[in-house]
Amino acid sequence: MSKSAPLDVAIIGGGFAGIGTAIRLKQKGITDFAIFERDTRVGGTWRDNTYPGAACDIPSRLYSYSFAPNPDWSHTYSGSAEILGYVESMVEEFGLRNHFRFGHTVTNLQFDEEAGLWTVTFDGRKPKVFARSVVVASGPLANASLPNIKGIDTYEGHKVHSAKWDHDYDFAGKKVAVVGTGASAVQIVPELVKQAESVKVFQRTAGWVLPRVNRRTNSVSKMLYRQFPVTESLARQAWFWGHESVALGVVWNTPLTRVVETVGKAHLRAQVKDPWLRRQLTPDFRAGCKRLLMTSDYYPALQKDNCKLITWPIATLSPKGIRTVEGIEHQFDCIVFATGFDVSKTGTPIPIVGRHGRVLSDEWSKGAYAYKSVAVSGYPNLYLTFGPNSGPGHSSALVYMEAQIDYITDAVRTVLDKNLTMLDVRRDVQDRYNADIQQRLESTTWNSGCQSWYLTEDGFNATMFPGFATQYAHQLRKLDLRDFVLASDATKLG
Numbered sequence: 001m002s003k004s005a006p007l008d009v010a011i012i013g014g015g016f017a018g019i020g021t022a023i024r025l026k027q028k029g030i031t032d033f034a035i036f037e038r039d040t041r042v043g044g045t046w047r048d049n050t051y052p053g054a055a056c057d058i059p060s061r062l063y064s065y066s067f068a069p070n071p072d073w074s075h076t077y078s079g080s081a082e083i084l085g086y087v088e089s090m091v092e093e094f095g096l097r098n099h100f101r102f103g104h105t106v107t108n109l110q111f112d113e114e115a116g117l118w119t120v121t122f123d124g125r126k127p128k129v130f131a132r133s134v135v136v137a138s139g140p141l142a143n144a145s146l147p148n149i150k151g152i153d154t155y156e157g158h159k160v161h162s163a164k165w166d167h168d169y170d171f172a173g174k175k176v177a178v179v180g181t182g183a184s185a186v187q188i189v190p191e192l193v194k195q196a197e198s199v200k201v202f203q204r205t206a207g208w209v210l211p212r213v214n215r216r217t218n219s220v221s222k223m224l225y226r227q228f229p230v231t232e233s234l235a236r237q238a239w240f241w242g243h244e245s246v247a248l249g250v251v252w253n254t255p256l257t258r259v260v261e262t263v264g265k266a267h268l269r270a271q272v273k274d275p276w277l278r279r280q281l282t283p284d285f286r287a288g289c290k291r292l293l294m295t296s297d298y299y300p301a302l303q304k305d306n307c308k309l310i311t312w313p314i315a316t317l318s319p320k321g322i323r324t325v326e327g328i329e330h331q332f333d334c335i336v337f338a339t340g341f342d343v344s345k346t347g348t349p350i351p352i353v354g355r356h357g358r359v360l361s362d363e364w365s366k367g368a369y370a371y372k373s374v375a376v377s378g379y380p381n382l383y384l385t386f387g388p389n390s391g392p393g394h395s396s397a398l399v400y401m402e403a404q405i406d407y408i409t410d411a412v413r414t415v416l417d418k419n420l421t422m423l424d425v426r427r428d429v430q431d432r433y434n435a436d437i438q439q440r441l442e443s444t445t446w447n448s449g450c451q452s453w454y455l456t457e458d459g460f461n462a463t464m465f466p467g468f469a470t471q472y473a474h475q476l477r478k479l480d481l482r483d484f485v486l487a488s489d490a491t492k493l494g
């Protein structure tokens with residue numbers, strides 16, 4: 001069987017990152033690329049997370065690309081359907097539809113050193129594809145995970161995960177449990193209490209909740225944004241610097257962390273009058289150690305007559321419901337698992353085989369690392385979006401993503417312009433970068449003692465960037481070829 005002609009670029013994943021990469025590739029004159037998407041639709045996280053109340057807790061002006069401004073956001077914080085609409089509109093506006101290959105689940109990526117090509121393998125009997133560069137844009141929160149709770153398979157009622165909502169299930173008149181109290185749960189609970197007969201919320205750890213005011217964007221602002229793009233850009237900058245100042249308070253364990261905690265406690269006092277409930281909802285870790293929860297609707301929902309907070313730990317699931325450690329069985333028609341995602345920091349969801357047959361999962365077995373989060377030594381011409389240590393925690397993921405996309409597309413352009421077989425980041429440069437990142441992480445709130453999905457079980461932080469978004473973007477502003485080993489003939493790389 002003859003090999004198909006190699007693509008210049010294979011992009012894995014058709015969410016925000018994959019689409020942003022495709023737009024910037026086209027703008028840099030690269031059109032020989034395909035976007036491989038396992039689903040039948042674009043949208044990634046905003047296609048999958050459609051639970052009631054799903055929205056972004058980052059202002060929309062900031063949660064959008066600067067190269068694709070949207071004057072028409074309806075609210076300060078938009079709902080998931082509107083964000084999905086924005087993502088879909090970019091596909092049409094930038095003419096990307098023909099680049100999509102839907103229903104393509106990548107099962108393996110392997111580098112051929114002789115040819116300087118990646119082989120992309122798919123499930124089923126789909127033919128392999130070859131590409132000079134690969135951009136892995138499959139998203140860190142793409143795979144929903146059910147918790148490892150004893151008896152979970154014995155439960156006979158309805159089960160729903162927040163990231164795989166069952167829109168055919170009617171919650172009206174039902175007894176419902178919500179397991180988890182993270183960013184997804186605090187958006188779901190206020191909507192569920194409006195529909196269900198009763199809702200019991202199972203909390204393992206109380207989070208820091210900060211108020212959030214969501215305003216409708218008025219027609220005058222929309223007109224201004226449209227007529228004078230500088231207004232849109234100024235609004236974006238204002239939100240950005242607001243978030244950068246929050247970073248001061250939550251990234252580092254500074255007196256400003258106390259300010260954030262004071263705001264959280266005042267919010268709790270203002271919204272919850274019952275001292276017992278307030279105690280149950282008071283966090284026992286530093287603000288920012290886990291993701292801050294931005295909502296003014298969660299505490300009021302918990303105090304509705306049909307809602308109850310359960311803080312006894314879950315012992316087991318039973319055929320009828322949930323049994324807590326003090327021996328009470330709570331019976332439910334449906335259990336909603338708002339329990340997060342499979343975010344292994346010690347492996348890759350897709351097997352990636354680089355130079356000399358090296359397997360990335362093996363190298364990451366004690367915790368993932370990369371150079372500036374986008375490239376890994378030994379895996380030439382392969383780039384990650386939202387790879388290790390680029391989590392914002394306090395700001396818009398898209399600010400980080402945009403910086404990565406520009407850097408990555410410059411690297412792809414360089415491979416083509418210089419006709420390289422390999423552009424491979426230097427191991428020593430990568431090691432120095434990571435030693436510095438890990439040292440700076442030691443004094444952040446993320447590493448201050450709580451257990452979150454940011455850390456491995458051993459406490460290694462492979463997720464967050466210990467600094468401002470501006471610092472992160474600054475270090476990616478220019479592709480410095482001195483950081484890489486270049487080869488136009490594989491044999492010369494050694």
Ligand code: N01
Nearest residue numbers: 055056057147180181182183184185204205291338339340
């Ligand atoms: O998931 P999580 P999420 N028994 O992992 C609990 C993004 N996001 O889907 O805290 C009992 O944060 C767990 O308890 P604990 C954002 O990046 C963004 O809510 O580990 N409970 C926790 O309460 C976010 O960080 C938006 O003790 C169990 C919850 O389940 C990420 O998605 C909105 C349990 C899981 O919380 C994930 O958020 C929503 C068990 N066995 C999400 N296992 C925006 O608005 C887990 N839990 C941008």
